[in-house]
Amino acid sequence: MAGAALRRLMAEYKQLVTNPPEGIVAGPVSEDNFFEWEALITGPEGTCFEGGIFPAKLVFPVDYPLSPPKMQFTCDMFHPNVYPDGRVCISILHAPGDDPMGYETSAERWSPVQSVEKILLSVVSILAEPNDESGANVDAAKMWRENQEEFKKISEKIVRKSLGL
């Protein structure tokens, strides 16, 4: 099982290198361990997070791609769908079996046809447009709804910090 996971991860890595999606770089933290990746995600243009480079850690299970990886931002992140500790809460990262929020249909859940690239692209899309349904960070969700100006200020700070400026 783990062998299959390794081959699949290798194939995904290869695809990410040969056809990199714009603004995304991802690969294993070390070649000895293909089950832990680091990804850099560029904040999408025209959004609060524009221009920032956000590093995130992806941890893959042994039975990948049958089970989804876990993703966690390793930088500061203030976003309705990201827990304060950086864990990303999007539906496609949830296994079809478990339903921590209790409202998702299985269509939005993990399936083996998902890939690292798709996960990262969907993370980019929630950076642009937070998903109201999952309130991983209640403060951020509230601010996003009620006080866009303040949210902008905070995200601007995060962007600057992520660039080391």
Add this chain to the structure above:
Amino acid sequence: MPLRIPYRLPVPTLTTYSILSTALFGSLIYNVKQITKNPDWKNDLIAADKNASDPLMDENEDHLIDFDNVNLPESIRDVIIYMIQDSFSRWVFINAIICTVVLFGKSIQKIVFGDLRAVEINNFREKLCNYFLYKCIFMFGVIKVQTTEEVIFLLGWFGLLGFQQVFVQFSKDRLEYMVTVGSHTTFMSRCKIVILLLSVFSLANYMIYLCLTYGVNLGYHIFAFMIAECLSITLKVPHILIKYVIDPFEAKFIRNQNQHFRSRNSFANFIISKMEMSLTYYVSLGLELADLCLELIHYLHMVLWSNSIFSVASFVLCMHIRYITTEIQRKIKKHRNYMWILNHMEKEYPKASEKELNDNCDNCAICWEKMEVARKLPCKHLFHTTCLQLWLEQDTSCPTCRYVLNMNGSNSRRSTTTRTTRGVIRIGRNAAPINRQHFFHFDGSRYVSWLPSFSVQVMSSMTPPDLTDSQLESMAQQVQQVFPHYPSPVLIENLRQTRSVSVTSNNILEGLLPLDNVTLNDDGEDSQVSATASENIRPSGSAFNHSSINESEHDPASSTTNFNIIESEFSPSPSERETALRNRKEQLFLNAKKKYLERRLVN
């Protein structure tokens, strides 16, 4: 019920804790020494004891007698006796013991596991907090301990069990990690963990023995409470051993494959994974279910015994019971579905014909490898038999389109919602789904005598069969004659959704087909294209994206620095790959920084 705990708990680090404990203990000993220098201390203490009417009185006298027999220097003996009798110093003494035990545990962890990984630390924290919470509820909410003596006894008992649980958890995490990453594991480290697990196992067995011999005297309820946890450990350990240690074959295979990156499911691999699958599957299912049932009984017992249904403690316990029952139900349902599908695999999902395989030309969506033999689901999607089987163990739907393969009516409701709701990214086709109804008649007794027979109506919505790639290509060529500036991958993508040349042409005319939707609007089908296949398609598409964005949104001055399309090769050497990855990361950073500063200047 697993709790989400805050990431940073205000728990002091182990070093501070042990330093504080040592300091406290040291100063206590010094104090006691000072007190016991006074020859009258014993009489004072006994007088104080009598006034306080300590329930431990008898106990203490026993200790006095005990210590008389022990050959210790007078002064040390006095210190120990004093400390056992004075209540404050007794707690300090216990704290010191706990500290020693924790340090002992830590050293075992250091010896066996070395440094812990972040995941392991996280799991450990979660586990520890849950364990602590439930044990507190048990001690103060269920049993309602009264005397310090009981508290100490329970602390000791649960502490010991807690240690075993923690080590079992560590071993599990570490073995899982070792199985996945063959290269790091030495035989020794594996051995150490197995030895640890075995000693935990025998300790748990010894505790069961203790329960059986002494626990029964304490009453059957207490006995049941005490034995449950030990039994759970004795179930967990074999589970872990079977899952991660008994199949070292597998690990060897992984290592070989790691070196060669073999791209094909070899026959031997297939057989082994099949054998391992059924063995591991059944054993782990059985042990998991047994463990869950045990837990269920344990908690039910607690609630019933505690006699106060309307307390906070029982509320938490009931929540946990709910969690366990749903977990059990889920496991059983999954298993039944799986069995049904396994039995029906041959009949319902036929092997794809030679022609279908050739037409398909995609790889298996699960492992991204080439398919020589494949199975076809009713939704026309093809997968390797083993891949499909492994996925169906987990979820009984088509990985690509979520078409629900089910024997159970209750789940089929899901399929109607699956098509209409879209995820965060738009996965799935935009073509209108067609509702279809299936009638399933399931005659269970035909397969196993105790299975029920029933017929259910399954509502499912599915898209009409996919067009083959060659058809799509010819359609794309037609569109391209009219709109030559659209690259064919974009057209094929849209055609896959629209299934019609005229609709796609209309989309283009109405501006509904932006050029940059190639990357975002991937549907399942597209991304399973193998690395090699997509090499031909994607670069042209993405290059097109970049240029179009540059022209439309930015002035030429800044656009030159914006996008450095890094056309990199996938090097076969790990070290080169590592360097290339590092370079690409740096480049991304630099570009982003430059761009950010430029934008700041403009504003």
